[in-house]
Structure formats: structure tokens, C-alpha cells
Amino acid sequence: MKKFAFFPGCVLEGSAKEALDATIKVAAALEIELVEIPGWTCCGASHVQDMDPMAALAINARNMALAEKMGLPILTVCNTCTLMLRQAKSALDGDDRLKEKVNRVIASGGYEYVGFSDITHLLWVLAEDTAFWQRRISRPLTGTKVAAYYGCHILRPQKIMNFEDSANPRSLETVIRAVGAEPVDFPDKLQCCGFHAFWTAEKDAVFLTGKHVDNAVKAGADMMATPCPLCQMQLDMYQPEGRQAVHSTAEIPVLHLAQLIGLGLGFSPAELGINRHVSAASKVMLNQ
Amino acid sequence: MPTMTFTIRRFVEAKSFSRDYSFEYMAGNTVLDGLIFIKEKLDPSLAFTASCRNGVCGACALRVNGQAVLACETAIESLAARYHSARLTIAPLGNFTVLRDLVVDWQPKLDRMKQVKPWLIPQDAFSADTGCRQSQTDFDKIRGYTDCILCGACVSECSKLAADSADFLEPFAFVKAQKYVADSRDDAPLKHLDPAIQAGLWRCMHCEECTAKCPKSLDPAEDIAKLRVMAFKKAMVNSAGAQHAQAFYEDINDIGRLNEAKLAIRTDGIMKSLTRVGLAYRLMKVDKLDPFHLPEPIKNISKVQKILKAAKEADKS
Numbered sequence: 001m002k003k004f005a006f007f008p009g010c011v012l013e014g015s016a017k018e019a020l021d022a023t024i025k026v027a028a029a030l031e032i033e034l035v036e037i038p039g040w041t042c043c044g045a046s047h048v049q050d051m052d053p054m055a056a057l058a059i060n061a062r063n064m065a066l067a068e069k070m071g072l073p074i075l076t077v078c079n080t081c082t083l084m085l086r087q088a089k090s091a092l093d094g095d096d097r098l099k100e101k102v103n104r105v106i107a108s109g110g111y112e113y114v115g116f117s118d119i120t121h122l123l124w125v126l127a128e129d130t131a132f133w134q135r136r137i138s139r140p141l142t143g144t145k146v147a148a149y150y151g152c153h154i155l156r157p158q159k160i161m162n163f164e165d166s167a168n169p170r171s172l173e174t175v176i177r178a179v180g181a182e183p184v185d186f187p188d189k190l191q192c193c194g195f196h197a198f199w200t201a202e203k204d205a206v207f208l209t210g211k212h213v214d215n216a217v218k219a220g221a222d223m224m225a226t227p228c229p230l231c232q233m234q235l236d237m238y239q240p241e242g243r244q245a246v247h248s249t250a251e252i253p254v255l256h257l258a259q260l261i262g263l264g265l266g267f268s269p270a271e272l273g274i275n276r277h278v279s280a281a282s283k284v285m286l287n288q
Numbered sequence: 289m290p291t292m293t294f295t296i297r298r299f300v301e302a303k304s305f306s307r308d309y310s311f312e313y314m315a316g317n318t319v320l321d322g323l324i325f326i327k328e329k330l331d332p333s334l335a336f337t338a339s340c341r342n343g344v345c346g347a348c349a350l351r352v353n354g355q356a357v358l359a360c361e362t363a364i365e366s367l368a369a370r371y372h373s374a375r376l377t378i379a380p381l382g383n384f385t386v387l388r389d390l391v392v393d394w395q396p397k398l399d400r401m402k403q404v405k406p407w408l409i410p411q412d413a414f415s416a417d418t419g420c421r422q423s424q425t426d427f428d429k430i431r432g433y434t435d436c437i438l439c440g441a442c443v444s445e446c447s448k449l450a451a452d453s454a455d456f457l458e459p460f461a462f463v464k465a466q467k468y469v470a471d472s473r474d475d476a477p478l479k480h481l482d483p484a485i486q487a488g489l490w491r492c493m494h495c496e497e498c499t500a501k502c503p504k505s506l507d508p509a510e511d512i513a514k515l516r517v518m519a520f521k522k523a524m525v526n527s528a529g530a531q532h533a534q535a536f537y538e539d540i541n542d543i544g545r546l547n548e549a550k551l552a553i554r555t556d557g558i559m560k561s562l563t564r565v566g567l568a569y570r571l572m573k574v575d576k577l578d579p580f581h582l583p584e585p586i587k588n589i590s591k592v593q594k595i596l597k598a599a600k601e602a603d604k605s
Contacts, residue, residue, distance in 0.1 A: 157496050200491045
């Protein structure tokens with residue numbers, strides 16, 4: 001039994017609720033115990049540091065301090081949450097004076113950051129040891145071609161994330177194979193979905209969505225899968241605009257990582273919340 | 289000795305094509321050694337740029353399997369191990385105009401960089417006699433920036449430039465802007481900051497490609513964040529990007545977590561949000577958006593508020 005302090009992140013409480021449902025079901029089925037960190041806050045979402053870098057550090061020092069009290073490593077299911085937490089940990093662990101300063105800040109709320117809690121992502125837990133869960137795959141996705149879409153913040157910067165080679169990662173393909181499906185290589189798999197600049201560069205974010213979806217379909221994929229709920233939202237919700245931007249007819253389901261595993265575990269698409277997707281949800285229904 | 293094949297993307301007189309070159313290599317041979325061997329022994333028509341062979345001049349940056357590297361400091365054996373392959377695709381840097389083969393056109397990039405005035409605007413107190421002195425502490429704040437060798441690796445995989453370069457500067461230009469904004473000797477930080485804002489500061493996609501690719505371990509993504517912090521300090525926040533960051537900060541202060549239902553209005557304002565009615569309907573149809581969902585504050589929100597207040601105070605000290 002693996003046990004983690006679970007950091008769901010904000011979108012899993014809102015527009016990506018299906019990712020939360022799927023994560024909870026899959027974790028239970030794989031005997032991964034997730035204990036939600038009580039009172040966690042938003043990680044800053046790669047925006048707060050633009051306004052107040054000390055605040056961005058402090059809220060994540062508090063989040064990590066909460067997990068330290070639980071005596072558990074943190075597990076997230078969002079690339080950006082993972083990066084924000086790991087970035088804060090790296091800054092604090094690498095600079096004693098900064099750590100002291102931030103500890104004085106969070107002491108105002110009664111917290112202390114020590115630095116012994118690690119931060120991992122569901123993808124990494126599944127990829128580094130497939131043996132403990134692969135035998136539970138009851139309905140392998142044999143013949144399903146899945147385009148692995150990593151998203152930026154689970155890979156870059158290398159020195160912060162450092163689970164694998166950010167220029168040639170294998171974790172997502174490893175998990176796709178373990179669930180019985182076939183990973184499809186496509187040129188966009190390490191590229192950015194544009195989510196974080198949607199409000200300031202909408203035309204470009206939508207163009208990237210269209211391009212990634214179009215290339216995944218051209219590569220022969222039946223679906224895309226991503227470990228990041230933000231990439232999933234961008235690539236799923238904006239496919240109509242994306243198609244228009246790149247003059248394509250490509251439409252493809254984009255699955256959260258937990259949904260992909262869940263299908264292999266025998267959960268129905270509806271149980272995994274795939275009906276809450278905007279694009280091509282029915283194609284997943286038909287294939288099952 | 290092991291054999292390597294470079295599949296080189298060639299571009300000659302408006303024609304694009306790929307050509308394979310195979311050669312034997314030894315441990316320690318670099319991509320640049322391979323290119324020099326090809327030019328000297330296999331195909332003198334191949335064009336590439338290189339000078340110092342030591343990671344100092346920045347002339348030899350190119351793409352290997354789609355990722356920017358300095359050819360002179362990247363060992364062939366490490367790439368063969370990285371990709372488990374005896375074949376590598378060599379291409380010119382991305383997001384540049386290619387002149388020939390692996391040679392790209394730097395002139396437009398340097399012209400664009402001038403927008404941020406990448407030079408010191410000295411204070412009146414300085415003179416030719418007394419110089420432009422600064423303290424060691426102030427110098428330490430900017431010394432790392434001189435490591436930028438203008439190799440262009442940060443440009444190659446930049447997501448925003450790949451989508452559209454018309455309204456966004458190259459990452460190294462933002463690094464230069466921050467360098468002079470942070471320089472205590474500079475008299476007019478706004479003369480660097482303002483053009484950086486005009487040239488797309490808030491359009492960066494946070495993809496971290498620039499930081500991942502810098503061979504000198506500079507952090508352009510962090511410099512973009514620092515310029516944005518300065519924009520807040522100077523109250524230059526009349527933009528969707530700044531409003532967006534502020535919305536996250538305020539949500540953390542008010543309830544601890546993001547209030548998605550209000551995000552669009554706070555980022556874009558009511559008028560522009562109204563143009564997104566079609567999207568909102570699309571999301572509501574599949575239960576992805578609930579405009580009436582008002583998240584409750586987390587337990588102990590008052591402690592979070594104290595922390596944010598203390599963070600502000602700490603920033604001043």
C-alpha cells in the first residue's frame with residue numbers, strides 16, 4: 001500500500017471534477033491511499049509569482065508544511081501544481097537564509113517548513129513501478145492508439161522536475177503500454193498547449209490546440225492522454241476553435257491520465273466522467 | 289569505433305531537403321566535430337556557423353532531434369545514449385529565418401532586441417571622470433546576465449514565438465530588459481520595462497522551453513516573471529495578464545483557492561467576457577462550468593491572510 005498527502009489542485013474541484021473522481025476511483029483500485037491535505041491552498045498556478053514572489057513561496061511553504069505534519073510525501077495530479085510546489089521546495093532547500101525568511105512569514109499563521117516532504121506526481125508513481133498495478137488491468141486497451149501528451153510543467157525545467165530526461169521522456173509511454181494500449185509518437189508531444197497564456201494570447205493558444213490535435217490524429221491516434229488537467233482542458237474544450245485556426249477536421253478525445261488507467265481497470269467511461277468532456281467523448285464510449 | 293548518421297535538414301537556394309551523412313566517432317567527439325568532419329571529408333557544400341568551439345561565442349547553436357543545443361559542447365555519445373539511436377536529426381534553430389542549411393539570420397533578431405534598449409542609461413551623477421560605480425551587492429544582482437552569449441537556444445522552442453512572433457520578443461530580449469531594469473546604475477528602468485510590456489511581456493506561455501534550453505543556465509522565464517513583478521510595482525497593470533495574476537492572488541487571500549466562475553470577468557472585464565457566451569454554453573452543457581458555484585473559504589483562511597500580509601511586509605524589508 002502506497003500512501004500520499006494528496007494535493008488535488010483547484011481545477012479538480014471545478015472544471016476538471018471528472019479528473020478528481022477518476023483519480024479517487026483509480027487510486028482506490030490500485031491500493032494507493034490518498035489523504036487530502038487539510039486546508040491546502042492554490043499553488044499560485046504559475047501566476048502569483050508575477051505579482052508577489054514572496055507570497056507564492058510562502059503559500060507553498062505552508063502547503064508543504066501541512067503535508068509534513070501528516071508525515072507523508074505529496075502527490076499531485078496537475079503538472080503546474082507539481083512545478084509550483086517543487087520550485088518552492090528547491091528554492092527553500094537550496095538557500096538557508098531564504099528558508100529562514102519564509103519560515104518567519106508562515107510562522108505568522110503558525111506553520112513551519114522543514115523540508116523532508118517530497119513532491120511527486122501520479123504519472124511518476126505509476127511509471128517508476130508498473131509491476132504493482134499492471135496486474136490489476138482487467139480490460140487492457142489492446143489496439144487503442146494513444147498519443148502521449150506530456151505538457152510542459154512535468155518536464156521543464158529539468159533541474160526542478162528531474163524525474164526523467166526532459167528531452168526524451170518515457171514515463172507516459174511506459175504507462176500507456178502497461179495499460180495495454182499502444183503509444184503513438186507525434187511531433188507535438190513535448191510542446192506547450194498554451195493554457196497559461198489563453199487570456200493574453202488566445203489566438204496563439206487556440207492555434208497550438210488545433211495543431212496538436214491535428215498532428216495527433218494524423219499520427220493515427222485514437223485518443224490523446226495527458227498527466228495535466230490544464231492541458232486536458234485546453235486540448236479538449238477548445239478543439240472547435242483549434243480546428244478553425246488550422247483548417248482541420250480533426251477531433252479526438254483527450255483523456256486525463258487517471259481516466260486512461262481507469263478504462264484499463266474496467267471502469268466505464270461514464271464512471272470516469274468522460275461524458276464531461278467537450279470533444280469526441282462518444283468515441284471513447286463506442287470503443288469500449 | 290561506433291558509427292553515427294546525421295540526417296541534416298538542408299536548405300539551399302530556396303530548396304529544402306534532408307541528407308544523410310554517416311561517420312565513425314570517438315568518445316568525446318561533439319556534434320560540431322561531426323559537422324566539421326562532414327564538411328571536410330564528405331560534403332564541402334554543407335553550411336554551418338561555429339567559432340570558439342568552447343561554448344563561449346554562441347555561434348554553433350542548432351537543433352538535434354528538435355531540441356536546441358550548442359553543437360560544440362554536446363557529445364555525440366551522450367545523444368546516442370539519450371535517444372538510444374545511431375541516427376540524429378540535425379536542423380537549424382527554430383523560430384529563425386534560415387539563410388542556408390544550419391545558418392540562420394540573426395539581424396532581424398538583434399534589431400528587435402533594440403526595442404528594450406539593451407544598454408545602460410547612465411544616471412546624471414556619473415561622468416567620464418568618476419565612472420559608474422556600484423556596490424558589490426548591486427553588481428552581484430546583475431553579474432549573471434553577462435553569461436548570455438546570444439546563441440539563440442532560448443528562441444528555438446519558444447512556444448509563443450512558434451505560434452506568432454509578431455507580438456512577442458525573443459526570450460533573450462526579455463533577459464536583456466531585466467538586466468538593465470535590475471542594474472542600480474541605470475537611470476530609467478521604465479525605458480526598458482515599458483517596451484518589454486508593449487512587446488508581449490504578458491503573452492509568455494510559461495512553457496519553460498527557454499529556461500530548459502539555455503546552455504549557460506540563465507533563466508529567461510524567471511526574468512519575465514521579474515519584469516512582471518516590476519510592472520506591478522510601477523502600477524503598469526492595465527492588462528489582462530496582470531489582472532489574471534491579481535485574480536489568483538486575491539482568490540487565495542479571500543478563500544484560499546481559485547474561484548473559476550469569476551475568473552473570466554476579473555481577467556477580461558464584463559464586456560469582453562460577454563463575447564465568450566458561446567464557450568460558456570458549451571462548457572455548461574457538459575457540466576464543466578457552473579456559474580453559480582461559489583466556493584467556500586478554506587478552514588483557517590485567516591491564517592493564510594496573515595501569511596500573505598507578512599509576505600508583503602517581508603518583501604519591503
